[in-house]
Amino acid sequence: MRDVRRDRDFLDDDAILEYLNNFGSALVAAYPGARGETGADFYFFAVRDPMLNAFALPGGFIAVHSALVIAAQNESELASVLSHEIGHVTQRHIARMIGQQKQDALMPLAALILAALASKAGPDAAVGVFMGGQGLAIQRQLNFSRDAEREADRVGFQIMDAAGFDTSGMVAFFQRMQSATKVYSDLTPPWLMSHPLSSERITDIRARIREAPFRQRVDGLEFHLVRARARVLQDESAQGRIDAAAAFEAQLKLQSRQQQAAGHYGLALLALRKAELATAGERLAKARATMKPTTGAVFSTGQSTSDGAAMFASLSLDIKLAPGQPATLGSQTLKEAEQAYQQFPLSRGIARQYAQAMIASGMLEQAVAFLREEVRLYREEPKLYDLLAKTYAAQGKQTLQHIALAESYVLSGAVPAAVDQLGIARKASDASFYDLALIDARERELSERVREEKKEKKEK
Structure with missing residues (x-):
C-alpha cells in the first residue's frame, strides 16, 4: 500500500x-x-x-x-x-x-x-x-x-x-x-x-x-458527484478535459435532476482545475440550485445515501481557498469552513480545509491547537502533519516544522527521508532540550527500522 x-x-x-x-x-x-x-x-x-x-x-x-x-x-x-x-x-x-x-x-x-x-x-x-x-x-x-x-x-x-x-x-x-x-x-x-x-x-x-425479493434502491446525489470527480481526475490532459466537459454538457440535457446537478458540479471542478474561479463558483451555485437538499437516510437503509451537501461544501471551500482569491474573502471563508466542519465533523477533507482557512486568515496558534488535536485523534494521516509543518513554518518554528515533516514521511513510507528531516531539526537554532531528546529517541527508532528494511531486501 x-x-x-x-x-x-x-x-x-x-x-x-x-x-x-x-x-x-x-x-x-x-x-x-x-x-x-x-x-x-x-x-x-x-x-x-x-x-x-x-x-x-x-x-x-x-x-x-x-x-x-x-x-x-x-x-x-x-x-x-x-x-x-x-x-x-x-x-x-x-x-x-x-x-x-x-x-x-x-x-x-x-x-x-x-x-x-x-x-x-x-x-x-x-x-x-x-x-x-x-x-x-x-x-x-x-x-x-x-x-x-x-x-x-x-x-x-x-x-x-x-x-x-x-x-x-x-x-x-x-x-x-x-x-x-x-x-x-x-x-x-x-x-x-x-x-x-x-x-x-x-x-x-x-x-x-x-x-431473492425484488428491491429498487434510490441512489443518492453523492454517487453522481463522485462519478463527476472521477471523470475529471481520470485524465487531466487537454483532450481529457475537453472530453469531460462534453460529457457534462450532455448530462445537463438529461431529465434526471441528479445528472444535471452532477454535470454542473463536474464543470465547476473543471473550471477550478483551470483556475477559472468565478466560473467555478457560478457552476457550483447552479449545481446546488438544481436539486433541493433532502434529509437523509444513511447507506444501510437502502434508501437515498446523501444529498451531496458535504461535497458541495468542500468544493466551495476549495474554490475560496484557491490561489488568486482576494484577501477580503478570508474572514468569510473561515466562517464558512467552521460551519462546514461543525456540520460534517467526520469529514476528514473538510477538517483539513478548516485548518487551511485558519492558516490563510493568520490564526496560526488556533491552527496549531486544532491540528495537534486532530493528529492525536487521527495518527495515520500524513496530510495533517504536512499542514502542521506548514503552520510551524509560518510561525518560524523550524525545529517543530521538520519534526512534523518527519512524521509525515514516516506515514508515507519514506523512512530515510524522515531521518534526514530529524537531522535538520536537530541543527535548527530554536531546538530546545526537550526537542533534542525527542529527536534523538525518534531517530534511533527510525534508523533501526531503516537497517531492518535494508537487511530484509538484502536477504530477498
Whole structure:
C-alpha cells in the first residue's frame, strides 16, 4: 500500500476516498461475517486508470479503477463489484494461497501489484510485467480457481442483499465488465485484469436473483458527484478535459435532476482545475440550485445515501481557498469552513480545509491547537502533519516544522527521508532540550527500522 500511495495514479482525492470508504464500510457492516475470522479492517481507494477493473490486496485493501466508478450506472452496480472483492477478503482467498507458499511469496505479489498499476498503459504492458520475472510464481500463488471466484460471487451477492441493494446490478455490471475484457481468459488473475466472468457464473447469479425479493434502491446525489470527480481526475490532459466537459454538457440535457446537478458540479471542478474561479463558483451555485437538499437516510437503509451537501461544501471551500482569491474573502471563508466542519465533523477533507482557512486568515496558534488535536485523534494521516509543518513554518518554528515533516514521511513510507528531516531539526537554532531528546529517541527508532528494511531486501 505504501507503493500504491506513492504511485502518481493513486487517486488521493478526499471526496472520492470518503465516499468509497463510507460506501464500502456500509457493505461490510450489513453482513455480519464480512470481516472474516481475522476481523479485517477494510480500506477502499481508487486508482486512476481507463480500464474497467477492481482488485483486492491482503489485509482488506480494495481498489477500484476510476473508469469503473464512471461506468457504474447506479450504486447497486458499484456495490456488486465491491461486494465481490469483499468476498475474496472475507473468504481469505489471498491468505490461503500465500500460506501455501514460502515466505518470499510477497515478492511475486509485489510484481503483481506493479502489473495491476501498469495496466493503465494498456493490457499488453500489464501482461508484459505479469509474465516477466515472477510471472510463473504469481500465477501459481494468486491465480484463483473457478471455485474461489464462485465463492466470492456467492458472498458478494449475500452482502449486496443484506445491504439493501438491487442484486440485479451484479449481472448488469459484470456483463459490462466481461464485454470490455473478453480478450482475457478465466485463468487471468482477478486483481490484474477485470474479473472476466464465465456465462456459467452469470447464469448462477441470475438463478440467485430469481429467488431473492425484488428491491429498487434510490441512489443518492453523492454517487453522481463522485462519478463527476472521477471523470475529471481520470485524465487531466487537454483532450481529457475537453472530453469531460462534453460529457457534462450532455448530462445537463438529461431529465434526471441528479445528472444535471452532477454535470454542473463536474464543470465547476473543471473550471477550478483551470483556475477559472468565478466560473467555478457560478457552476457550483447552479449545481446546488438544481436539486433541493433532502434529509437523509444513511447507506444501510437502502434508501437515498446523501444529498451531496458535504461535497458541495468542500468544493466551495476549495474554490475560496484557491490561489488568486482576494484577501477580503478570508474572514468569510473561515466562517464558512467552521460551519462546514461543525456540520460534517467526520469529514476528514473538510477538517483539513478548516485548518487551511485558519492558516490563510493568520490564526496560526488556533491552527496549531486544532491540528495537534486532530493528529492525536487521527495518527495515520500524513496530510495533517504536512499542514502542521506548514503552520510551524509560518510561525518560524523550524525545529517543530521538520519534526512534523518527519512524521509525515514516516506515514508515507519514506523512512530515510524522515531521518534526514530529524537531522535538520536537530541543527535548527530554536531546538530546545526537550526537542533534542525527542529527536534523538525518534531517530534511533527510525534508523533501526531503516537497517531492518535494508537487511530484509538484502536477504530477498
